[in-house]
Amino acid sequence: MTRSVLLLRAVNVSGRNRVPMAELRALLAPDLGEVSTYIASGNIVCDHPSDPAAACARVRALIAAEFDVGTPVVLRTHDALVASVQRQPFTDASEKMLHAMFLESPASSGAVEALQERLVPGERIALVGDDLWIDYGEGGVHSTKLTKAVLDRVLGVAGTARNLRTVRRLIELTA
Numbered sequence: 001m002t003r004s005v006l007l008l009r010a011v012n013v014s015g016r017n018r019v020p021m022a023e024l025r026a027l028l029a030p031d032l033g034e035v036s037t038y039i040a041s042g043n044i045v046c047d048h049p050s051d052p053a054a055a056c057a058r059v060r061a062l063i064a065a066e067f068d069v070g071t072p073v074v075l076r077t078h079d080a081l082v083a084s085v086q087r088q089p090f091t092d093a094s095e096k097m098l099h100a101m102f103l104e105s106p107a108s109s110g111a112v113e114a115l116q117e118r119l120v121p122g123e124r125i126a127l128v129g130d131d132l133w134i135d136y137g138e139g140g141v142h143s144t145k146l147t148k149a150v151l152d153r154v155l156g157v158a159g160t161a162r163n164l165r166t167v168r169r170l171i172e173l174t175a
Helices: 021-032 052-067 078-087 111-116 148-155 164-174
Strands: 003-008 043-047 073-077 098-103 124-128 131-135 159-163
Touching (some): 003 078, 003 159, 003 164, 021 043, 021 052, 043 164, 073 098, 078 164, 098 164, 111 124, 111 148, 148 159, 159 164
Antiparallel strands (some): 003 043, 098 131, 098 159
16 A cells, blocks of 8 residues: 655644644544554655545645644655655755755746745755755754745745655655
8 A cells, every 4th residue: 555644834833733643643544544643743644545635635624623723734655755855956964954845736936046045055955846955054944044934935835844854754654
């Protein structure tokens, strides 16, 4: 059975957007089969749905209705995660400082060029398909100007980011 991961943005972070993972797993199991979660920040490993777009929409609506949390829901298959990691261009980056931002759909034309202008020294970005790879460099995410609001506005689409270590773990869990 093919496994996928549903990625939620900004749940259970800094005490806001609380979504209890055990409750969420129980609510999702009837639609998504065997469901597990990885860490509490919104990584749902499940059987690959027959209609991914509809499944993402249902999960988003369910989270809004049950937990009063509005969050994008982005699906990636095991193969898509593997391909993204293999194609990311920053092989010399730190696992902790390198993040993949998984986008709901393609980025707007010219988005990467517009984001390049906002980079702080040491940062690098590259769009690989519908995944924006961000190397935050030594400054890390705390010193960046690439905030969630800036990324969403410039990219023209919502997404959710995970560091390389987490992405590699999600690959293992979806195998």
